Amino acid sequence: xxxEKNKITNQVEGILKNSFWRxxxxxxxxxxxxxxxxxxxxxxxxxxxLAGEVxxxxxxxxxxxxxxxxSNQIVNTIATGAGAHNVTFSPDGKLxxxxxxxxxxxxxxxxxxKKKIADVLADTKAHDVAVSPDGKxxxxxxxxxxxxxxxxxxxxxxxHTMATGKKAITAVFSPDGKxLYVVNAGDxxxxxxxxxxxxxxxxxxxxxxxxxxxxxxxxxxxWITDPTDNKLLLMNPQTGLVEASIDVxxxxxxxxxxxxxxxxxxxxRKLNQISMIDxxxxxxxxxxxxxxxxxxxxxxSDGKTVFVAVRxxxxxxVVSASDLSMTTKIDTDGETHGVGYRD
Numbered sequence: 001x002x003x004e005k006n007k008i009t010n011q012v013e014g015i016l017k018n019s020f021w022r023x024x025x026x027x028x029x030x031x032x033x034x035x036x037x038x039x040x041x042x043x044x045x046x047x048x049x050l051a052g053e054v055x056x057x058x059x060x061x062x063x064x065x066x067x068x069x070x071s072n073q074i075v076n077t078i079a080t081g082a083g084a085h086n087v088t089f090s091p092d093g094k095l096x097x098x099x100x101x102x103x104x105x106x107x108x109x110x111x112x113x114k115k116k117i118a119d120v121l122a123d124t125k126a127h128d129v130a131v132s133p134d135g136k137x138x139x140x141x142x143x144x145x146x147x148x149x150x151x152x153x154x155x156x157x158x159x160h161t162m163a164t165g166k167k168a169i170t171a172v173f174s175p176d177g178k179x180l181y182v183v184n185a186g187d188x189x190x191x192x193x194x195x196x197x198x199x200x201x202x203x204x205x206x207x208x209x210x211x212x213x214x215x216x217x218x219x220x221x222x223w224i225t226d227p228t229d230n231k232l233l234l235m236n237p238q239t240g241l242v243e244a245s246i247d248v249x250x251x252x253x254x255x256x257x258x259x260x261x262x263x264x265x266x267x268x269r270k271l272n273q274i275s276m277i278d279x280x281x282x283x284x285x286x287x288x289x290x291x292x293x294x295x296x297x298x299x300x301s302d303g304k305t306v307f308v309a310v311r312x313x314x315x316x317x318v319v320s321a322s323d324l325s326m327t328t329k330i331d332t333d334g335e336t337h338g339v340g341y342r343d
Contacts (some may be wrong), residue, residue, distance in 0.1 A: 052300055053111075055305050055340040056316050057098055059086040061333030064098050064107075066114065069300060072318055072328050076114050080107040086170075086296065087340030088129040088138075095153070096340065097129040097138055106140050108156060111342060118156035123148040130171040130180065137195070139180060141168045148182055150198070159196055164191040172213050172222070174237070181222065183210050188228075190240070197311075204240030207233060212255035216279070223264065224245065225250040232266065232277070246282050248275060254297040254339075256306065258321065265306050265321070267294035274308055276324055288324035290317050298341040309336040 051070040057127070058065065062084055066076040082102025089096055089111065098107040104126050108118045112214040125144030131137070131153075138151040140162075146168050150160040166186025173180055180193040181305040183206055190213070192202040207226035214223045221243065232252060234244040250271030257264050257279075267290070274294055276286040291310035297323060298307045306324075308317040314334055318327040 055087045057338035058333040059335035086128040086295045086338035090135045093342045099126045132177040144243040217261045225252040256297045261305040298339040
């Protein structure tokens with residue numbers, strides 16, 4: 001009898017033990033499953049949050065439209081002023097500045113919440129905005145007045161307006177924020193402005209009708225479009241000396257560098273195409289038709305996609321940066337001009 005009791009006891013203990021381990025295995029499996037699901041959800045959320053935004057200014061639409069770069073769909077439209085022309089972001093990407101030709105003003109938008117914060121009066125035909133590296137100062141280039149307006153970002157107020165030259169059209173701050181280079185497209189020169197004193201310290205030769213001034217990564221050169229002579233000018237920012245030029249037929253207009261600095265993309269208005277330039281050889285290596293009157297351009301932060309405003313078609317062209325193949329064209333809201341990209 002005792003042996004029989006022991007046998008039954010052992011069987012019961014075995015059953016209980018197996019049941020316990022099965023529960024433990026189930027619990028472990030469930031835990032792994034839950035954590036895997038959370039991890040994958042986090043990965044998906046991360047991917048979604050990394051999707052970039054393309055901001056497009058529409059002159060006739062009097063607005064800026066925001067396009068999700070992963071889906072190429074318009075996700076938001078924000079009213080600005082008449083003649084919304086160019087888009088500029090603060091260095092941290094949290095503010096967007098829209099220059100409005102028709103209302104002579106700069107619309108400031110919270111780029112995170114997508115809410116308009118202020119409309120700041122500048123001067124006749126506000127065309128473009130430059131923002132200081134510390135994000136504290138914005139400057140409106142007023143092409144109709146031949147001057148620039150300084151804006152205090154904290155108070156959203158204009159603080160000073162000064163003449164630079166005929167058709168002050170675009171500008172760029174030096175990396176230390178102490179100097180501003182202003183392109184005067186009518187005079188064909190560049191005003192070098194001391195930001196502290198608000199005085200012109202030098203005047204460099206530029207180009208009639210110039211629309212873009214972009215520094216390379218190390219700021220050894222400024223790349224400037226010269227639509228009159230169908231060239232890109234490569235200028236030393238210290239001396240103003242044009243160290244080289246690149247032939248670009250068809251009225252070069254918008255211009256953007258790739259993030260790695262190896263390529264430059266430029267729009268050619270009269271040829272209705274864009275070109276890719278190798279910065280080492282300083283040669284055009286590829287061109288592609290883009291549509292009627294390509295205007296301003298932007299590039300994604302990963303350097304894989306170029307976005308081009310096609311003004312006379314009311315579209316934004318999405319182009320592969322590697323081979324200039326067209327991905328798609330997105331319908332926009334009327335005389336598309338300025339383009340900006342933010343992550």
